[in-house]
Amino acid sequence: MRAHTGRRRNDEARAAILTAATDLLAAGEPVTLGAIAGRAQVGKQTIYRWWPSKGAVVLEAMTERARSLAPTASTGSLEGDLEAFVAATFAAAGTPEYTATLRGIVAEALRDEHAAAVLAEFTADRREQLYLVIERWLPDVDADLAVDQVYGVLWYRILIGHAAVDDTAGRQLAATIAAQLRAGS
Template sequence: MTGEQRAHTGRRRNEEARRAVLDAALRLLADADGAAVSVDAIAKEAGVGKQTLYRWWPSKGAVLLDALTDRAEQAAPVPDSGTLRADLRAVVAATFEGAQRAPVAPALRSLVREAAHDPRLAELMREFTGARRTALREVLERGQRRGELPADRDLDLMVDQVYGVFWYRFLLGHAPLGEAEAVRLADSLIAQGS
């Protein structure tokens, strides 16, 4: 149904139209190969009017941030199984796997390239990565409260280790980002805390 006009929903946010906009933004960003994606193009691809985007989001960047955040929350939710090892393995594996799926992988790579030249997009990328860091930190804090990590453990450094490995491998592609690597990384972080 890409590009088909959707029924006007007025000022009320329509979830079907919202999903269409978020999906369209990711698709277009993935296909853009570093070129800018316009609000007009997102609206046309989603089958909504341009005014819908401006009514619901303050900027094109806000649409892209919402799309990435939404996809990340779907792909890598924050589990609470009762054990740090299981939760950390799950979050890291879901992050690695979810970021490599289309259209997220090319969209993320395009955003990183664009953010290098656009301070507004760079700020949106900081917001996006900050939200993902906070989600991972919640998992570590729960483990710390349960006594699975020492109280003096530097949780921010642990988060940096996970996302440092992720971004380095994701952007350079020099080594895999699979489930086996996620499990080894999670286990090594827990072992460092013992």
């Protein structure tokens, strides 16, 4: 096993590809691989050298962006923490660009197994964040169902589009879930 030789991976290209992907998603334009490559000023092969499929690119782009939404500092109570986290999540996910992006991601995941795997990872990460918020106050409660209720309502509304995904909805749901968790402990 000899050391690496040859030209190294261009990180600017990587960043440009991910940025192009999120830009297209957010703009509502069709996210084709040609469009990503064109906008990133990159050859298609450069994309396929590093990602197994188009869906994987899109999901990685999205995942990077979502890292910004982390649980905030404690507010002093389960109710407060939960409300802050869930409301922030709903408010962020409810913006038109973000909604379009999340829909696009599900579409990718449903026809590409690589993308599905990354989506599973992404959602697991999100659930874990919420679980941590709950566990801080109620370490012994089984919160799996409660967590699924929160993200279930979020994704369901995003996909179907029949009801609002916003700050207010998030607050209402958080209060409901908090009461449910307290009753179950």
